[in-house]
Amino acid sequence: MLRSCTAALRTLRALRGRREGASPAARDPVLVRRWFSTEKVIPKDYALPNPSWSKDLRLLFDQFMKKCEDGSWERLPSYKNSKLVKEQLSQAQLFTRGYEDGLGFEYVIFYNDDEKRTVCLFQGGPYLQGVPGFLHGGAIATMIDATVGMCAAIPGGIVMTANLNINFKRPIPLCSVVVINSQLDKIEGRKFFLSCTVRSVDEKILYSEATGLFIKLDPEKSLI
């Protein structure tokens, strides 16, 4: 719903620093992570392979990492906790990163600035079940929100989901890998219009398609 989580902001700041001619130190991902770190130690980046990742997910990851080499695509890091909420509520953590490796949302999002696109490689684990053997629609909606939201947040800054309209066309088998493609279609003032598809790895099956409307927020204003 809201894409202004600290982890997303860290990513945005790091990306912007690189693009806007920031100092060499700002381009150093370790230093950047330290500056915006939510903990005293460098937090774990969950958008990297772990032993639960299937062969399909690893292959796709490697393909996109290759695309990152010329700078056209960038892998977006992903963290679990935020300093703000740690102070308020020690147990709070990002919904999509609240599971042990392999049980829930295993994913990595890549961004292409020229094309204003995000691609999420997603493997939905056994704790995301809806009908037996298939992913819950809410889990699919969650990853669509995350992917579309990031596609709005990188150019837009702090944005909030105003609308998600999802057509579920085919059920997604549990523990399979899907590719979520999101595109920024239009900006009108503070409104960001986006579209999205969820497909099989071979692109032959269209599982879901969606549109999203996100509103750019004033970071100084309270959300409630």
Next chain:
Amino acid sequence: MLRSCTAALRTLRALRGRREGASPAARDPVLVRRWFSTEKVIPKDYALPNPSWSKDLRLLFDQFMKKCEDGSWERLPSYKNSKLVKEQLSQAQLFTRGYEDGLGFEYVIFYNDDEKRTVCLFQGGPYLQGVPGFLHGGAIATMIDATVGMCAAIPGGIVMTANLNINFKRPIPLCSVVVINSQLDKIEGRKFFLSCTVRSVDEKILYSEATGLFIKLDPEKSLI
């Protein structure tokens, strides 16, 4: 997405058995649970209070349980596992019941058959965070899907979400309680049209509103 999970079917069969003049044994919830049990022991029903429930959630629960006394409303039980998936994948469990008490989705759904309505009392725990301090939009979409889906599944049997269209109007604070109201508006052949609101306990804040389209499936046909 798909509302045909074993737990939902158990509920439906129990409800239908009662309505369609089933034997006294079929009206016995303990026996019904044993017949459709996913495990050798009677599975835990998660749609009951636990120590993590806030005062607001307990008060609302008590109010609805009172409404159940004259038979106009019914509390729907909620389980975590299904036999089918246990055979396929031992770790699989229902997305909305995959957390320890209080950390994720704490909820109970009530159904009113005369009004074709479901009401879900929902407390979103600290593992469902989106922007710091607020629920993730995907977690809200998940509970909307669950509530609207149950409203279609009780009269419709095995149904699949074809569309969810959600307007997010206000962010929901983490660990607060909201009331999700769903209404079956229309049936056209195999299509079930529903609407839904998410409001604060005092009904003053409209957090989200949504529409849903569900398609009745043939239980004999494969989903893929």
